[in-house]
Amino acid sequence: MNQSKQLTDGALLTAVFMILMLIATFVPVITLIATFILPVPFILFASRYDWKPSMVMLIAAAILSSLLTSIFSLPIPILMGIGGMMIGSAIHRNLTAYETWARGTIGFVVGIVLVFVFSQYIFQMNLVNEINQMIQQSITMSQDVMEQFGLNELTEEQMGMVTEQLGVLTDLLPVWIAIVALLLAFVSQWVSYKVINRTENKQLHFPPFRTLRLPVSLIWIYFFALIMSFFNLDQSGMVFTAVHNVLMLTGILMTLQGFSFIFYYAHAKHMSKALPITSIILTIFFPFIFLYLVRLLGIIDIGFSLRDRISNQKK
Structure with missing residues (x-):
C-alpha cells in the first residue's frame, strides 16, 4: 500500500512539476513566479519519503523535460530537484526552519554550480563569458545613449571607472549565486510550508525574524576577510576575488x-513596527549611510550578545 501511494504521489507531483516548467518556459509573464514554485513538488515528495525516492522523481522529471521541451531545459529539473530535495529531506527529519533553509541554500548552490558545469561541458557555453558580453553590450548601449544627448566628454571621462565597477560583478559571481540560492530556498520553503500545512494539517512555519541569530564564528570570518582586503592583493588573482566574495557575503x-536585532528591540520594548520597517526603507534608499550602521549593529549583536543584555534588563 505504501509503495503504491509513493508511486502515485511521485507520478502526480512529477506531472505538477512538468506543468509548472512548461508555464515557466512558454508564458513569460509569470516566469519569475513559476520559477520560485518549481522546487515545491520535489519538496513535498521528499518531505514525505526522504531523498532516496526523490532521486527517482528527479530522474523522471529530467527525462520528461528533455522530451517535452528540449535538451537545453535539462539543467532546470537538476537545479530545482537538488534544492527541493534538500529542503524536503530536512522537513522529513523535523529540522528547524532555519536549518532547513540553510540546507536548501546549499542544495541550490550545488544545483547552480552544476548548471554552470553542465553548460560548459555539454552545451559548450561559458556562462561567465556570456555575462561579460552582456555587461559589455550594456556599457556600449549606455555610451551610445549618452552620446546622443551630447554627453560624450562625460562618457569618456567616466567610462573607464564604469567598466571597472561593472567588471567587479563577474568577480562577485559566487556571492550572486549564494544570494539567488538564499532567495530560491526561502520562497520555495515558505510556499511548501503553506501547502503542507493545508494538505497534511501540520504547523510548519518560520519563527519570527527577530529570533534570527547567526553564529559568532561569522564575525571572525568577516574580520579576517576585512584585514586581508587591506593588503595590496593582485586584483586579477584568486585570493583577491575570494576575499571580496567572503567580505560581501558575510557583510550581507x-x-x-542587524535588522533582526532592530525587530527584536522593537518587540522587547513594545514599540511600533514602524521602527524596523523605517530602518529597512532608509537602508534601501540611503545605503551608503544606513547599511553600514545596520551591519555594525549586527556585529555588536553577534559579538556581545546584545539582545541577551536587553533580555536580562527586562528580568
Whole structure:
C-alpha cells in the first residue's frame, strides 16, 4: 500500500512539476513566479519519503523535460530537484526552519554550480563569458545613449571607472549565486510550508525574524576577510576575488542580523513596527549611510550578545 501511494504521489507531483516548467518556459509573464514554485513538488515528495525516492522523481522529471521541451531545459529539473530535495529531506527529519533553509541554500548552490558545469561541458557555453558580453553590450548601449544627448566628454571621462565597477560583478559571481540560492530556498520553503500545512494539517512555519541569530564564528570570518582586503592583493588573482566574495557575503549576513536585532528591540520594548520597517526603507534608499550602521549593529549583536543584555534588563 505504501509503495503504491509513493508511486502515485511521485507520478502526480512529477506531472505538477512538468506543468509548472512548461508555464515557466512558454508564458513569460509569470516566469519569475513559476520559477520560485518549481522546487515545491520535489519538496513535498521528499518531505514525505526522504531523498532516496526523490532521486527517482528527479530522474523522471529530467527525462520528461528533455522530451517535452528540449535538451537545453535539462539543467532546470537538476537545479530545482537538488534544492527541493534538500529542503524536503530536512522537513522529513523535523529540522528547524532555519536549518532547513540553510540546507536548501546549499542544495541550490550545488544545483547552480552544476548548471554552470553542465553548460560548459555539454552545451559548450561559458556562462561567465556570456555575462561579460552582456555587461559589455550594456556599457556600449549606455555610451551610445549618452552620446546622443551630447554627453560624450562625460562618457569618456567616466567610462573607464564604469567598466571597472561593472567588471567587479563577474568577480562577485559566487556571492550572486549564494544570494539567488538564499532567495530560491526561502520562497520555495515558505510556499511548501503553506501547502503542507493545508494538505497534511501540520504547523510548519518560520519563527519570527527577530529570533534570527547567526553564529559568532561569522564575525571572525568577516574580520579576517576585512584585514586581508587591506593588503595590496593582485586584483586579477584568486585570493583577491575570494576575499571580496567572503567580505560581501558575510557583510550581507551581518546586515540581516542587524535588522533582526532592530525587530527584536522593537518587540522587547513594545514599540511600533514602524521602527524596523523605517530602518529597512532608509537602508534601501540611503545605503551608503544606513547599511553600514545596520551591519555594525549586527556585529555588536553577534559579538556581545546584545539582545541577551536587553533580555536580562527586562528580568
